[in-house]
Amino acid sequence: MTTTYRRPMRLLALFVMLLLVLITLFPIYWVVRTSLLPKSAIFSNPGSLLPSTVTLSNYGRLFGLYDSATAQKMGGVGLEFNFLRYLSHTIFVATIITLTQVLFSAAGAYAFARLHFPLRKQIFGLYLGALMVPGIVMTIPNFILVKDLGWLNSFMGIMAPSLLMSPFTVFFLRQFFISISRELEEAAYIDGAGKFMVFFRIIVPLSTAPLGTISIITFINIWSDYMWPLLVGSSDKVRMLTVALGIFRQQAPATGPDWGGLMAGAALSMLPILLLFMIFGKKVLNSIGFSGFR
Amino acid sequence: MLSKKRLLAVALIAAVAIAAVGAAPVTLKYWLWDAAQLPMYQKAADNFMAQNPDIKIEITQLGWNDYWTGIETGMVAGTAPDVITNNSSKSSAFESKGQLVDLTPLIKRDKVDTSVYLNGVDKIWVRPDGKCYGFPKDWDTIAIVYNRDFAKAAGVDESTIGKLTWNAKDGGTFEKFIAQMSLDKNGRNGLDPKFDAKNVVRYGFAHSRFDANGQPTFSALARSNGWKETDDLYSTNFHFDDQKLIDTMVWYKKVIDKGYMAPFSYITPTNGANMAFAAKKVAVVFDGSWMKDFYTQQSFPIAFRTLPAGPEGVKSFFNGITDSIWTGSKNQEQAWKWVKYLGSPEVQGVVGSFGVVFPATQPGLDNSIKVFTSRNIDITAFTDEVKTPGITFFGPITAFGPKIDDIMMQAWDTIFLSNKPVDATLKAANKKVLALFKK
Amino acid sequence: MKALSAIELRRGKVRSFSIVHLKDYLIAYVFIIPSLAGFAIFFAIPAIRGLVLSFTDWNLLNSPTFIRFENYLRLSQDEEFWNSLWVTIQYVVENVPIQTLSSLLIAVLMAKVGTSMAFRGVMIIPWLLPNVVVALLWSWLLDPAFGFINEVIKQFGHGPLPFLTSTAMALPSVVGINIWRHMGYIALMIFAGIQSIPKEVDEAALIDGAGPWRAFFHVTLPLLRPVLAFVVITAIIGSFQIYDTVAIATKGGPVQSTWVLNFLIYKTAFEGYEMGYATAVTMVLFAILIGITFIQMRLMRAGEAD
Incomplete structure (x- = not known):
């Protein structure tokens, strides 16, 4: 980069980075290490960095390679588990929500940042307020609403509350839109462009970084959502990955979690999204990262 | 609430209607929290459905916490399962809110023998006012x-x-x-x-x-x-x-x-x-x-x-679990049939043969002991405590x-x-x- | 000079909207109507229902009766509530500054030193794990009997540290776990903010003779204000609502040292069946958050839209 930090500063910065990477990655490594252990070895040698014995049986269980009796002998839950199926549900739901939520929220955010209309401040205040209502209040009324609409155990029911907006997304994008320079917009208006034209041709292209970031954030938030999909979509035909993995962590009242299965599931469900982030994120963040803003 | 007679009449009419149209059987939702017990109850359900082609049992298993959250929201929204696996630590609250069906009239009507249960473990489910909320399905010490x-x-x-x-x-x-x-x-x-x-x-x-x-x-x-x-x-x-x-x-x-x-x-x-x-x-x-x-x-x-x-x-x-019928169930007569079947010696025998929990009847328990002996696991410490009088005690029942x-x-x-x-x-x-x- | 003009532009000195027509209003409403519909159905109506229920004795399964301010009166004298509020405030005060500063540091590193995609990718990984898994994972790593971290501590001849099982360490441990999960993610948001600052602004400041530190504090940081305001406000709101980590790693203990508000609300609603009372607590939490945000927006002047 162009900045001119002096050498010792740079070394210190690199050291701090190394430390941060270590702190971040070590527990993740522990997830992987544990996912490779058979049940009988989970608790032995807690101080050793490498797994004492290595097995892929936890992963096998996730893909439903064993029948329930064998799975139970391995110390897992005696359930058929179809990782790919739950994964496809999650990808489907998260993709649709990300597309619609970011689009509609961006439109709203643009209106709040640039357009003038009666009650603008008040409505934005309400949106901000929605960010602060503890989620627990909304769960039960929303559940009853979705049930009345006949959307229980359907993808529509899982998606409904997040489809049109999230206060967080609107707030996030508005903060970015206010900081965009008005020059280009002014020029476009002089050239006779309408508001929609300005939004799609100027605001959206100028905001690839925040739009990309919020898309990733939205996608991952939906990806890891648990409570809502559990309530409205516990049936197998719409079950999301997080809900399916929930059974690995609480088998019976007092039994401990199925550590091997849980950690294998966690590691595996991180992978696709990490891949996605690498591909999608690289495109979004690098393109603006180096070419500057214009 | 519908009276039992009307309910029966409704069920009868429904049965006739089904016979006439040849429509789909009644679906009962049954929930449980223990994944280890799912296979044996699935087997019991399969047997039950073979005997009762007009009833379809749909089993859902959820982890302990998710299970109760699902039951509670289901009761609020009117979508709870017809039959729930019930635990004494949770039951009182549901009973006091009128969410569980009192089985006593049904037991009397169908003359169900409740004396088969070991060591009075059924007492956890009978209240001082005589109301009964389930048959014991297993026990633990x-x-x-x-x-x-x-x-x-x-x-x-x-x-x-x-x-x-x-x-x-x-x-x-x-x-x-x-x-x-x-x-x-x-x-x-x-x-x-x-x-x-x-x-x-x-x-x-x-x-x-x-x-x-x-x-x-x-x-x-x-x-x-x-x-x-x-x-x-x-x-x-x-x-x-x-x-x-x-x-x-x-x-x-x-x-x-x-x-x-x-x-x-x-x-x-x-x-x-x-x-x-x-x-x-x-x-x-x-x-x-x-x-x-x-x-x-x-x-x-x-x-x-x-x-x-x-x-x-x-x-x-000493404790155990049971199956209770939700008052919001639209198919209570079928639900009762299923609950009665779950408490029957037949199912207790099936449950015992899986060697996961201890069934609440002697023949079922004998089955289960046989399985553990064949696996070379000595579980007599648990079972002896039930055999000897004066050892087991119940925890208090409170909402x-x-x-x-x-x-x-x-x-x-x-x-x-x-x-x-x-x-x-x-x-x-x-x-x-x-x-x-x-x- | 160039830098200054950029800032001026940013502040929006040019105003051309002094005359607004009805048509403009209509267009504006077209922009907000989809989000407004979602907001009304899934946020506003449930929240209003919640407010109404806070004046009732709803126990989830009865038909609610109106009991006026009884829940709020009870709340004002409820020791458990005040303790929870205090614990939550402690959590927020410990969590937000450390989290924001470390995220800012990481964001600057992302932008100026470790510009590779790999560093950004690595830092965001903890956030890809569900809260529940993070809580379980750390309660395992920190376990006194068989946790790796305590095994290392034992190697240095010290006894196991009760990270999650002592009143002194439980809350800071929960703070640490949450910072671990969120710092990379928040850094990414700040990073996006840094990236959208025009390069010219930075360069102009450097040409004007300012050192990199001066340029950072006097040019970059002020331009980051809207993003930082966003990050801090959402962090405070999020911290006030902490639940998962506590519910799994400490269960509110020991001796209620991590008995945060959301944990109290959840317990009251779903274990105590006092939904009416729980919503009253929720409404108080809501009011606190609104108050804090209002003050903050004023202080950070994040609301300057025009």
Whole structure:
């Protein structure tokens, strides 16, 4: 980069980075290490960095390679588990929500940042307020609403509350839109462009970084959502990955979690999204990262 | 609510209509929380559906917490399952809110024999006013679990472990046992006068966090010391300030100080004593029969033995689960048929043959014992406690269970983590518990 | 000079909207109507229902009766509530500054030193794990009996540390766990903010003779204000609502030292069946958050839209 930090500063910065990477990655490594252990070895040698014995049986269980009796002998839950199926549900739901939520929220955010209309401040205040209502209040009324609409155990029911907006997304994008320079917009208006034209041709292209970031954030938030999909979509035909993995962590009242299965599931469900982030994120963040803003 | 007669009429009309149109059978939703029990109930459901082609059973299994959240929201929204697997710690709240069907009239109508259940375990589900909310499907008791490798290494005579004695004064032979099973940094055990209590590498004994009942934890010793949590099953007169309980807790503090028992800070709420046992950091624990698979799956040999006998003899917490019908179910007659079937000797036999839980009838239990014997697992410690009269006891049944748990867990933390005096803390906590019922 | 003009532009000195027509209003409403519909159905109506229920004795399964301010009166005298509020405030005060500063540091590192995609990718990984898994994972790593971290501590001849089982360490441990999960994610948001600052602004400041530090504090940081305001406000709101980590790793203990508000609300609603009372607590939490945000927006002047 162009900045001119002096050498010792740079070394210190690199050291701090190394430390941060270590702190971040070590527990993740522990997830992987544990996912490779058979049940009988989970608790032995807690101080050793490498797994004492290595097995892929936890992963096998996730893909439903064993029948329930064998799975139970391995110390897992005696359930058929179809990782790919739950994964496809999650990808489907998260993709649709990300597309619609970011689009509609961006439109709203643009209106709040640039357009003038009666009650603008008040409505934005309400949106901000929605960010602060503890989620627990909304769960039960929303559940009853979705049930009345006949959307229980359907993808529509899982998606409904997040489809049109999230206060967080609107707030996030508005903060970015206010900081965009008005020059280009002014020029476009002089050239006779309408508001929609300005939004799609100027605001959206100028905001690839925040739009990309919020898309990733939205996608991952939906990806890891648990409570809502559990309530409205516990049936197998719409079950999301997080809900399916929930059974690995609480088998019976007092039994401990199925550590091997849980950690294998966690590691595996991180992978696709990490891949996605690498591909999608690289495109979004690098393109603006180096070419500057214009 | 629909009267039973009308309900029957509706069911009849529906049956005729179905016969006429040849429409789809009635679907009953049945939920359970234990994944290990899913295969055997799926088998029972398959048998049931073969006998009753007009009823379809749809089983859903969810983990313990998710299960209850799902039931509660389902009741609010009118979408709860027709038949729920029910636990006594949760049942009272649902009963008092009119969410569970009283089975008594149905039992009378169909002349169901309820005398087949072992040791009166069905009593957990019959209320003082005669209302009945289910048939017992299984039961559980508590036993000692110990690491046999450690016992051999310490030179313990294993034949004595099922006959240990305990008292709050000197801890009896049980205290000697856990002392012998402890190990310090220098390889000395707790019987050695030079045992270093500050540098223990393996604790002789540990408990998971205590709740109010202390089901797999302190209840064994406190009850064997003569403590009663309440006057009877439905009493609201709690006795957490009783001297017998206080003495038991003082003994716990003593063995913790001596280094024989893991301090409370050593066992986290997430990872119970069973995990420290699996990690070989603890040699002896008490645990419930529902946990037996966890222990038998470890890589080292273990054994289950009868709990130590206190001044009042051996005392073991006795509990079980049932199937209850939700009042919001639109197919209560079919649900009753399914519940009746689940409580029948036929299903008890199936359940026993899977060797997961102990069925509530003698023939079912015999089936189950056979399975465990064939697997070379000695579970007589759990079953003997039921055979001998006077050993098992029930926990109190109250709708305030979770509240009482919160109060008592705070009290135990105060005693064992903040080192506050036992009697004053327990007396204050008991006042709080009693105050719950005065509102 | 160039830098200054950029800032001026940013502040929006040019105003051309002094005359607004009805048509403009209509267009504006077209922009907000989809989000407004979602907001009304899934946020506003449930929240209003919640407010109404806070004046009732709803227990989830009865038909609620109106009991006026009884829940709020009870709340004002409820020791458990005040303790929870205090614990939550402690959590927020410990969590937000450390989290924001470390995220800012990481964001600057992302932008100026470790510009590779790999560093950004690595830092965001913890956030890809569900809260529940993070809580379980750390309660395992920190376990006194068999946790790796305590095994390392034991190697140094010290006894196991009760990270999650002592009143002194439980709350800071929960703070640490949450910072671990969120710092990379928040850094990414700040990073996006840094990236959208025109390069010219930075360069102009450097040409004007300002050192990199001066340029950072006097040019970059002020331009980051809207993003930082966003990050801090959402962090405070999020911290006030902490639940999962506590519910799994400490269960509110020991001795209620991590008994945060959301844990109290959840317990009251779903274990105590006092939904009416629980919603009253929720409304108080809501009011606190609104108050804090209002003050903050004023202080950070994040609301400057025009």
